[in-house]
Amino acid sequence: MAGEVQVITDAVLDEAKKWRDLSAKLAPIKSAVDGLTLSPSAFFIGDGLNFLVHSQSYDNFQQFMSTVLAGGVTEFDQLGGALDKIAKEYDKADAIVSLDLNQIYTA
Numbered sequence: 785m786a787g788e789v790q791v792i793t794d795a796v797l798d799e800a801k802k803w804r805d806l807s808a809k810l811a812p813i814k815s816a817v818d819g820l821t822l823s824p825s826a827f828f829i830g831d832g833l834n835f836l837v838h839s840q841s842y843d844n845f846q847q848f849m850s851t852v853l854a855g856g857v858t859e860f861d862q863l864g865g866a867l868d869k870i871a872k873e874y875d876k877a878d879a880i881v882s883l884d885l886n887q888i889y890t891a
Contacts, residue, residue, distance in 0.1 A: 793871040800867035807860035814853035820846055 824839035 793874050796867050796871040796874070800864040800871070802864075803860045803867065804864035807857050807864065810853060810856050810860065814850065814857055817846065817850050817853055 822839070822842060824836055827835040827838040827842065829835065
């Protein structure tokens with residue numbers, strides 16, 4: 785027989801807040817990365833056209849980091865929302881069980 789599972793919804797809600805806070809902290813970092821563009825001339829060191837290769841590599845990596853950070857902002861916020869819903873559903877289920885038991889025992 786399985787033991788009873790207890791969920792402390794306040795802890796779940798605290799965890800949800802942590803994820804939303806992480807999303808909020810990540811948003812300005814994502815904005816900063818978006819602004820870190822460099823023109824190809826920033827990579828010119830007098831060696832012919834190699835600066836174009838270096839510039840393209842930098843641009844690709846900057847775009848990659850921007851995409852990853854944007855995903856973090858969105859997904860961290862979604863995790864917080866999912867944890868809020870989980871806590872709400874646990875509370876709702878507990879209220880239903882409590883209501884059902886009260887109806888049985890008072891009859």
